[in-house]
Amino acid sequence: MSTMKATRQAFGEALARLGESRKDVVVLDADLAVSTKSELFAKKFPDRFFEMGIQEANMLGTAAGLALAGKVPFACSFACFITGRYDQIRLSVAYSEANVRIVGTHAGVAVGDDGYSQQGLEDIALMRVLPGMAVIQPADDVETEAVVQYLADHQGPVFLRLTRQNVERIHAEDYVFRFGKVETLRGGEDAVIFATGAQVSHALRAAERLEADGLSVRVVNVHTIKPLDVEGVVEAARACGGKVITAEDHSVIGGLGSAVAEVLGEHFPSKMLRIGLRDVFGESGSPDDLYRKHGLDAEGIARQVRDFLR
């Protein structure tokens, strides 16, 4: 059994480690430190942790002010709550070019039982449209650790999207994160699956199933959704005969599926299948049941790819 860990957990651990070497790192949370795992930083560095209460808008502005005065703030909440304070992100953070790391945990329907109100399903779309805003979603705990280290020195605002649920480790310990570059995890020529976050390990499992059916499917991890690696995306699409699938626990409108479609539409028109939430709200249910319903697990991805290639 491979290692399973939630990327929010890996984030909290990495952040607490980063705090040791980087005194300019500060962390804010809006009464969800226990859930976002920023509490791991808070316990070690109480002077550099700001509990903002349930005031996400105020938290974002405060983070912008800290950044404009030279600090490196990580502002944490659930993805839907934090990106819901859009005007603050748009003006105080993005337009001010403030070095804020906006951390949204509890991405997607995999939040599960709590239902739609807690499930971040539009956040990639909202963040992607802002000039200068980087959007990063790591696929496992190892990648999350590498991303947090990277973010200590990245210039400009960033949205970091993390899972509530455990995800399978797919990277070796010595993994090197390359911002803005896609990562090919598995070769293949019949089709390519561009996956992000929790869907990366599911896509790898799906590719294994498809191999048994005689289909050679490439799997590409898109950890940096913005800026999207145009060259890498086009190259993979070309190598796979213009048969392109995207997989994400997010709305297919404006998310990874849209981002890939935009790039390929301009540079290498391809036949596409976008797997994700198809213009519907989330709902209560177990994460497994919800992934089955929306075809976001390995079996669902494999089935849809099979149909797509038929």
Place this chain on the structure above:
Amino acid sequence: MHPVSPGTPRADAARIAELEAIARRMRVDIIEMLEKAGSGHPGGSLSAIDMVTALYFQVLRHDPKNPARPDRDRFVLSKGHGVPAVYACMAEAGYVSREELATLRKLGSRLQGHPVTSFVLAPGVEACTGSLGQGLSVAQGMALASKLDGDAFRVYCMLGDGEMQEGQVWEALMSAPKFRLDNLVAILDYNKAQIDGFTRDVMDLEPLEEKLCAFNWHVVRIDGHDIGAFLRAIEEAHGTKGKPTFVIADTVKGKGVSFMEGQVGWHGVAPKREEAQRAIEELKG
């Protein structure tokens, strides 16, 4: 100290008279700027200018020759539409040329219709504002950074009365006392009017002093056109430990130009050439 500002609210009568003279010139510059731009917000620029002048040339520690010095005081203009008041002072202090003022709101100008951070670290344009209600949170973040760095600098934030209706302002009013930010001063340019009418009719703020006291701010109420009173309020803020200070400054919209004073209609309309000439004659008279 720096040539443009002694960096202290302590000023004698002669110095206050100098500041009043600067503010009169700034009013002329605001009118000229807006007339050339053909749009903008005279009412709220004129109501703020006495206090912005006092901040720029007396209170704030800043240096146009070394704008990035880390220990500079910060000034966030949360009521971003009042930025012509800041631009006038920026030109007077040497952050931009006087000629550049004529480019306000024109394509390619660094002087955008509302404050932007991107071109110079001058007081008043260190945060992007203009969507109302956001500046006090940003100022709070700067004040927290200052505390982490051993009270390196002070932070001032000017709000408009209309924007006090925004929920985010009250979030920041709740949080700044929690963090004991005695290095933060909020200043309300209480000119009593907003786009749709008088503030008391649109969404009344009163009783404001009681609300702010209940939120655990140190509250001072002054006439925002009395520079001496404003400087004394700032001095009082500096002497107040353990909590932030809120200066309620009663002002007159369009102050200094008779036909603009107290008129809701001059919130967001630029003077035409003849109107500008009349205004400037009055101001110079």
